[in-house]
Amino acid sequence: MVALALNGGAPTRRRSFPPWPRYGRAELRGLRGVLRSRQWGTLGPRVAEFERAFASYLGADHCCAVTNGTTSLELILRALDVGPGDEVIVPPYTFIATATAVLSVGAVPVFADVDPATNNLSPAAAEEAVTGRTKAIIPVHIAGVPADMDALVEIGNRTGLPIVEDAAQAHGSEWRNRKLGTIGAAGSFSFQLSKNLSAGEGGAVVTNDPALAARMRSMHHVGRREDGGWYEHHEPGGNYRMTDWQASVLIAQLGRLDRQIAVRERNASVLDAGLREIDGISPFERDARATRVTRHLYMARYDARSFGGLPKERFVAALEAEGIPASTGYVEIQRQPVFAHPSVRRITGNRDYAAAHLPAAERACRETFWIMQNALLGRESDIRDIVTAVRKIRDHYRELL
Numbered sequence: 484m485v486a487l488a489l490n491g492g493a494p495t496r497r498r499s500f501p502p503w504p505r506y507g508r509a510e511l512r513g514l515r516g517v518l519r520s521r522q523w524g525t526l527g528p529r530v531a532e533f534e535r536a537f538a539s540y541l542g543a544d545h546c547c548a549v550t551n552g553t554t555s556l557e558l559i560l561r562a563l564d565v566g567p568g569d570e571v572i573v574p575p576y577t578f579i580a581t582a583t584a585v586l587s588v589g590a591v592p593v594f595a596d597v598d599p600a601t602n603n604l605s606p607a608a609a610e611e612a613v614t615g616r617t618k619a620i621i622p623v624h625i626a627g628v629p630a631d632m633d634a635l636v637e638i639g640n641r642t643g644l645p646i647v648e649d650a651a652q653a654h655g656s657e658w659r660n661r662k663l664g665t666i667g668a669a670g671s672f673s674f675q676l677s678k679n680l681s682a683g684e685g686g687a688v689v690t691n692d693p694a695l696a697a698r699m700r701s702m703h704h705v706g707r708r709e710d711g712g713w714y715e716h717h718e719p720g721g722n723y724r725m726t727d728w729q730a731s732v733l734i735a736q737l738g739r740l741d742r743q744i745a746v747r748e749r750n751a752s753v754l755d756a757g758l759r760e761i762d763g764i765s766p767f768e769r770d771a772r773a774t775r776v777t778r779h780l781y782m783a784r785y786d787a788r789s790f791g792g793l794p795k796e797r798f799v800a801a802l803e804a805e806g807i808p809a810s811t812g813y814v815e816i817q818r819q820p821v822f823a824h825p826s827v828r829r830i831t832g833n834r835d836y837a838a839a840h841l842p843a844a845e846r847a848c849r850e851t852f853w854i855m856q857n858a859l860l861g862r863e864s865d866i867r868d869i870v871t872a873v874r875k876i877r878d879h880y881r882e883l884l
């Protein structure tokens with residue numbers, strides 16, 4: 484008799500997990516207010532309100548809301564004068580936008596390996612990748628887990644290179660009680676649908692540097708200046724402006740964020756403890772300096788050898804069949820076809836990205852799987868279902884070989 488749902492057995496769970504995104508009366512009230520205000524675009528009052536609220540939440544001096552978490556990275560790089568001929572160091576275990584934002588400003592992304600403890604940019608590897616052409620370093624706080632900001636800031640101070648935090652997945656996460664995105668020269672956020680703070684699409688940049696803030700504000704508004712005329716353009720910018728629709732939803736969502744983070748953190752500890760008991764599954768250890776980890780995703784390692792060589796893809800498919808929202812996660816981005824595209828090769832000088840050997844990133848992609856964040860928003864009994872499903876696959880994996 485088959486046990487596993489992937490083979491036609493009964494799934495561990497038929498009930499769905501809490502839906503994502505969540506909304507309520509606050510979002511409805513906000514959207515209705517924008518509709519009635521007729522201020523549907525261009526620097527509306529709700530955008531300004533959200534910028535103040537998000538800056539205050541993070542403890543940042545300046546925030547500028549933008550269209551998404553890709554243009555936010557581009558805006559920071561442009562405002563830092565990163566351009567053709569420059570190199571920017573990025574990790575390979577991330578969403579493609581971290582690297583393509585660099586290409587968008589005409590600069591060359593240089594991949595440095597990750598730290599196996601977090602899957603985030605290794606400070607030692609980043610430092611090794613620095614050349615005379617390096618203009619910035621972009622650590623990414625994957626899954627809301629902080630990169631080692633002590634070491635990265637120290638490298639930034641020593642080399643004079645700005646550390647640009649890609650905090651697209653880390654709204655509210657903390658390193659030594661400071662919110663991510665506010666520790667480096669600038670931070671970039673995404674409010675795309677899956678994110679823990681979302682308006683479907685949207686982004687923001689934050690910084691404590693007033694000159695950089697002014698430049699980004701002007702550039703996101705086609706180079707206008709606050710004290711200048713409407714048809715007066717000072718910076719080579721674009722239209723990166725957020726709308727009041729997005730801002731009104733984000734203001735409401737921000738009011739829910741801390742409660743949701745607390746639930747995810749509590750459930751993640753329960754999941755850590757449960758999965759640690761299962762051979763071949765290893766939750767990541769938490770760095771004591773990571774004082775708050777928001778769990779945009781729940782990451783754990785899968786060791787195929789303990790499952791008779793069952794590929795991670797089959798394990799994750801089995802987990803999904805058991806009713807658990809899971810993903811195999813990233814593949815190494817430097818192997819994506821985009822880096823062989825003729826237009827990209829013109830920028831990178833025919834750099835052979837596919838030839839790069841980054842062993843920790845290879846391991847991260849081979850072993851790491853994700854449980855989606857909404858699964859952590861429910862009750863402890865939901866978490867027990869996840870553990871039960873993983874244990875069931877562990878007990879019956881031979882059915883899949």
Ligand SMILES: Cc1ncc(COP(=O)(O)O)c(C=O)c1O
Binds near residue numbers: 672
């Ligand atoms: C790490 C990272 N960087 C950048 C982005 C780009 O954000 P967006 O999809 O809002 O453009 C995302 C999200 O999709 C991301 O996860």
